Amino acid sequence: xxxxGEKVAGYEIRVFNEREVRxxxxxxxxxxxxAFMNGFLTGNNAPTKLMVSVFLLDFFIRLFINxxxxxxxxxxxxxxxxxxxxxxxxxxKMWAWGFGFxxxxxxxxxxxxxxxxxxxxxxxxxxxxxxxxxxxVFGICAGCKVYHAFHQGGAKxxxxxxxxxxxxxxxxxxxxxxxxxxxxxxxLALFYLVxxxxxxxxxxx
Numbered sequence: 641x642x643x644x645g646e647k648v649a650g651y652e653i654r655v656f657n658e659r660e661v662r663x664x665x666x667x668x669x670x671x672x673x674x675a676f677m678n679g680f681l682t683g684n685n686a687p688t689k690l691m692v693s694v695f696l697l698d699f700f701i702r703l704f705i706n707x708x709x710x711x712x713x714x715x716x717x718x719x720x721x722x723x724x725x726x727x728x729x730x731x732x733k734m735w736a737w738g739f740g741f742x743x744x745x746x747x748x749x750x751x752x753x754x755x756x757x758x759x760x761x762x763x764x765x766x767x768x769x770x771x772x773x774x775x776x777v778f779g780i781c782a783g784c785k786v787y788h789a790f791h792q793g794g795a796k797x798x799x800x801x802x803x804x805x806x807x808x809x810x811x812x813x814x815x816x817x818x819x820x821x822x823x824x825x826x827x828l829a830l831f832y833l834v835x836x837x838x839x840x841x842x843x844x845x
Contacts, residue, residue: 661716663715672769675688735784
């Protein structure tokens with residue numbers, strides 16, 4: 641019942657299925673983003689308070705009971721259960737989720753217990769959303785990177801061997817001149833259009 645990580649043959653430490661972890665991050669991000677935007681646009685903080693409470697409970701179960709019983713992890717496992725698992729070391733996830741639990745507890749104190757509205761809870765919520773987004777979409781676990789930097793021996797079994805900074809990139813991972821040029825021109829065009837709209841609004845009042 642209680643534990644952190646799964647024992648898998650061939651791995652010397654406990655691990656998680658990275659696909660399941662990323663799915664869970666995406667699920668939490670989706671509902672958190674909806675609740676945050678609803679509160680930001682309408683001023684109704686009830687959905688945000690509910691989401692913060694669920695977020696805190698989810699991470700409490702992950703850290704202090706067993707991650708496989710956390711609601712988001714259960715749904716994540718169910719969604720990706722037909723995909724081949726990709727394993728990631730459990731120790732770095734404990735570090736990362738510990739930081740997530742701290743942010744959730746801070747949000748619970750600010751939003752649920754004290755109904756505080758302002759830059760502090762907006763920035764805290766934005767940080768949570770950013771971390772969830774990067775994990776779900778790009779497979780980048782910021783907390784795992786911190787763990788790798790400060791723990792002797794570093795993190796083990798990182799997705800895509802991302803902890804190995806000495807490995808050579810494959811040719812398919814490199815950006816050629818045309819790709820860089822198109823990207824740069826796209827950003828400049830977007831900046832030009834946005835700046836043009838701002839100038840127009842300033843002139844027309």
